Amino acid sequence: MLNQKNVPHAANRDCGEGPFDKLVLKGAILIDGTGAPADGPVDILIKGNRIKEIAVGGLSEGALEGAHIIDSNGMYVMPGFVDTHAHIGGTRQGVSADYVYKLWMAHGVTTVRDPGSFNGADWTIYEKERSAKNEIVAPRIYAYTWEHNWDKLDGSLTPSDAYDFVHWAKEKGLDGFKFINRWNPQAIKAVIEEAKKQGLGTMAHLSQTTVPRLDALEAARWGLGSLEHWYGLPEALFNNRTVQDYPDYYNYSNEHNRFSQAGRLWKQAASPYTEKWNKVMDELIELDFTMNPTFAIYEAARDAARAQTAEYHEDYTMPSLWEYYQPDPKKHGSFFSDWTTKDEIEWKENYRLWMAFINEFKNRGGRICTGSDSGFIYKTYGFDYIRELELLQEAGFHPLEVIRSATMKGAELLAKENGTTMEFGIIQPGMLADIVIVEENPLHNFKTLYGTGSMKINPKTGKVERVGGVKYTIKDGIIFDAKQLLADVKEMVKEAKANRVLV
Numbered sequence: 001m002l003n004q005k006n007v008p009h010a011a012n013r014d015c016g017e018g019p020f021d022k023l024v025l026k027g028a029i030l031i032d033g034t035g036a037p038a039d040g041p042v043d044i045l046i047k048g049n050r051i052k053e054i055a056v057g058g059l060s061e062g063a064l065e066g067a068h069i070i071d072s073n074g075m076y077v078m079p080g081f082v083d084t085h086a087h088i089g090g091t092r093q094g095v096s097a098d099y100v101y102k103l104w105m106a107h108g109v110t111t112v113r114d115p116g117s118f119n120g121a122d123w124t125i126y127e128k129e130r131s132a133k134n135e136i137v138a139p140r141i142y143a144y145t146w147e148h149n150w151d152k153l154d155g156s157l158t159p160s161d162a163y164d165f166v167h168w169a170k171e172k173g174l175d176g177f178k179f180i181n182r183w184n185p186q187a188i189k190a191v192i193e194e195a196k197k198q199g200l201g202t203m204a205h206l207s208q209t210t211v212p213r214l215d216a217l218e219a220a221r222w223g224l225g226s227l228e229h230w231y232g233l234p235e236a237l238f239n240n241r242t243v244q245d246y247p248d249y250y251n252y253s254n255e256h257n258r259f260s261q262a263g264r265l266w267k268q269a270a271s272p273y274t275e276k277w278n279k280v281m282d283e284l285i286e287l288d289f290t291m292n293p294t295f296a297i298y299e300a301a302r303d304a305a306r307a308q309t310a311e312y313h314e315d316y317t318m319p320s321l322w323e324y325y326q327p328d329p330k331k332h333g334s335f336f337s338d339w340t341t342k343d344e345i346e347w348k349e350n351y352r353l354w355m356a357f358i359n360e361f362k363n364r365g366g367r368i369c370t371g372s373d374s375g376f377i378y379k380t381y382g383f384d385y386i387r388e389l390e391l392l393q394e395a396g397f398h399p400l401e402v403i404r405s406a407t408m409k410g411a412e413l414l415a416k417e418n419g420t421t422m423e424f425g426i427i428q429p430g431m432l433a434d435i436v437i438v439e440e441n442p443l444h445n446f447k448t449l450y451g452t453g454s455m456k457i458n459p460k461t462g463k464v465e466r467v468g469g470v471k472y473t474i475k476d477g478i479i480f481d482a483k484q485l486l487a488d489v490k491e492m493v494k495e496a497k498a499n500r501v502l503v
């Protein structure tokens, strides 16, 4: 996981219409992102990059005059999605930024938080700025850096480095910090404290090597912004042990050991609704802590075949990315050699316990965001953001709660972490015009949001048809034809396959 250098920047924007002085989404059914039920038809008036008015029953003739109109009759409109754990990829996966961005935008993702900025801080900042100016086809980017991007880093970060590290990031225009692996917990604490003062965010993957000294509860007490994945949470729930029940052969750097044993971890923690479980949950909520479960990225552990044979791989997974996914002890997340039936059974139970916590955390008022962590473990950008929506529903979320998690909650987290007010994530007058338009009802079936769509019988012909896929993604008042973005990606993949040197 070294810095990726010499990664090309995204190409100049080659598509997208607008922004317009006046844009009207006419006759849409509105899902506003707050958890409110679908409502419509409404006309949504957008001026430039801002939502101006939501007219139930329609705008007047006068208000429509001179407007660019999208006939949205019978279509559903949601806020643009926020992916709170979205790596832009890089040379490791052999994918270009354009490939990644177009897949995100084609699936309605209009904002991402890039954890780690693995392509380098300068690279990521440049992309962020160009996206903000809409010079490239890309979601809004929140760039969180890890310590290795800091040019003054001497060895490993210590508490006394925190001030300089945080101020370096602030001056660069970075938005926050990602902690992973062997951080000194006291350095994490010092960075969180200084970051808070500077209006920068923090997110952590509390790896097993850090967890004995810093679990999710302690990190929350220190003011950590969000817990990524789930590591450190079962440990906070231990009531009859203090370390995971590692077998004697376990080595953290052996990813097969790491992932197969991780699947046996939740059952070592306090059971749902017991005293300890309740107490930890309530304190986390009291601390206004945020969880970013990224269910989708671990899914191959409970059902490897499902992830490996997903129907989108053929047309939309770059051959280099496909190769990156293949079992190889040297690559991250490629632990599928000798992956057993028992491993999958354990992981299914792991998910059950994990999902129970996440769902109840949401029920008690905790903030759950939607992050995909795509680009690893057979999980391709955009597609697996939609999979995350399905898995939140599986955890027990109502589809409206899922959409709220994917929109308003993500926006809320980003605003909270940067000490700003929310400017997107809800469809409401005054907000930025980041909007997803779809032809099928997403509350009925999230599968219709996949770029590859979903099968459905056409009542007129009696034939099964493929429906769905996002129709338009609007970012900053600019309309992108989602199907065209997908076609671009398909072409990139086709070309890469044709040019591939077979060895």
Ligand SMILES: [Zn+2]
Residues within 6 Å of the ligand: 085, 087, 115, 373
């Ligand atoms: Zn990640």
